[in-house]
C-alpha cells in the first residue's frame with residue numbers, strides 16, 4: 356500500500372488537528388542563544404542531577420537485576436510506578452490494555468512534554484556485570500543484553516530535577532513519563548498511539564542507551580521499520596510410519612514457506628531485513644504435526660516497502676498451505692514499528708545540550724573493562740568513547756537498513772527525538788550477553804547521569820522557549836508530514852500480544868528473584884554480587 360499523499364486541504368486539516376500549540380511561524384528559535392535565566396536554570400538542573408547520582412545508579416542497578424522480557428516486566432513496572440508515585444507523579448497503570456505499561460503525569464497546563472524509554476530485556480542475555488567474558492548469572496535466563504535498564508533512570512532523574520525548578524519558579528507545564536514496554540517485540544507504542552496517549556503532547560523526548568552521545572533529525576540512518584507476523588498452519592495427524600498418507604504436516608508448510616522466502620531473499624532490496632523463528636514445530640516425530648507456526652520480522656525503510664514485504668510473506672504462506680494440503684490460519688500481528696523520523700529543531704536543541712554536558716569521565720577501571728571485552732570479542736580495542744560528536748546527525752542519505760524501534764510510530768504523531776546516551780561499550784554485537792556487561796557498572800551509571808543532564812536541559816528549553824515548540828511543529832507539519840501521513844501497521848483486529856514471554860519468565864523468575872538488587876543492604880549491584888570491578892581474564 357502507498358503512503359497517503361495528502362492534498363492541500365488535508366494538509367491544512369492535519370495542521371489544525373495536529374498542532375496543539377500556537378501556529379505562529381518564527382525563524383529558527385532553537386539556534387538563538389539562551390537567556391541568562393535559562394542558562395542559570397540549566398546549570399542548576401545539571402547540579403541537581405549530579406547530586407542525584409546515587410538515586411540514578413540504584414534505578415539502573417535495580418532494573419538490571421530484574422532482567423525481565425517484554426510484556427512480563429512485572430517487577431520493573433511495580434518498581435517504577437512506586438518511584439514515580441513517591442516523587443509526586445499521578446500514575447495510571449495498565450494503559451492501552453497492557454498490564455506492564457503506565458502513564459505517569461505531574462504538573463499542569465502547557466506545554467505537555469512526554470518522556471519515554473524502553474524497559475525490557477533480551478532472551479539468553481543473563482550476565483554478571485563488570486566481568487569481561489561470558490559469565491551468566493543464570494545459564495539460559497534473560498537479561499539486559501540491550502541496556503534497556505538505564506533509560507528510565509535518565510528520564511526520571513531529569514524529570515525530578517526539573518520538577519523542583521518548576522515548583523520553585525512557578526513554571527506551567529506537564530511532564531509525562533511512560534515505559535517502552537516490550538520494545539524488543541516492537542509490541543506497544545503503536546497501541547499507545549491508537550489509544551490517543553500522545554494527542555495533547557507537544558514534544559516527545561525519548562532516551563535510548565548507546566556507546567556514545569548522540570541525537571539526529573530526519574529519517575534515521577541504517578534503521579528500518581517492521582511488521583512482526585505469526586503464521587500458523589493446521590494439518591492433520593496420522594501415524595508417521597504406519598499411515599503417513601493419511602496425514603498432512605503443518606511443519607511441512609512452515610518449512611516450505613521458509614524455503615520459499617529464503618530463495619526470494621536474493622531478489623529483495625539489499626536494505627531489507629527479514630528473519631524468523633519456528634515457534635511450533637510439532638510434538639513428536641511419530642505423529643504427523645497437526646499444528647506448526649513460524650514468526651517473521653519483515654523490515655524495510657519505508658511504510659510502503661514494509662507493506663510490500665508483508666504481502667510477499669502472506670503469498671509464501673498461502674502457497675505453502677496449498678502445497679501441503681494444510682490450512683493457513685488468520686495471521687497475527689505481534690508487533691510493528693514505523694521507520695523513525697526525528698524533529699529538527701528539538702534535535703538541534705538537544706545537540707547543543709549534549710555539547711554543553713560533554714562525555715562522562717571514564718576511569719582506568721572503566722577503560723580496562725571496555726578494552727578487555729573488545730579483545731574478548733575480537734573487536735577493535737578502542738576502549739570507551741571519549742568525545743561527543745562534532746556535528747549533529749542529519750537525515751539518512753543512503754540507508755543500508757538495520758534495526759528498528761517502535762518509537763517510530765510516536766515520531767510520526769508528535770515532534771520526537773531520541774537522545775542516545777553513553778552507558779555502554781562500543782563494538783558489541785547487540786542483543787547479546789556482552790551488551791549487558793557494562794550495564795550495572797560505573798560506565799552505565801555515569802552515562803545515565805550525563806544523559807539525565809541533557810534530558811533535563813532540553814526539558815527546560817521546551818518549558819522556557821515557546822518558540823522552540825512552535826518551530827518543532829512547523830517542521831513536523833510542513834516538512835516531515837507534508838507528503839507522508841501516518842497510517843498504523845497494526846490492523847483493526849490486532850491486540851497487544853501481552854501473553855508473550857510468560858512461560859519463559861515463569862521458568863526463570865524463581866531463580867532470578869534470588870539475585871534482585873537490594874539497595875537497603877548494598878551500595879551497588881556489583882557489591883551485592885561480590886564482583887571485583889573490573890574482572891578481566
Ligand SMILES: [Zn+2]
Nearest residue numbers: 473501538563
Ligand atoms: Zn533498544
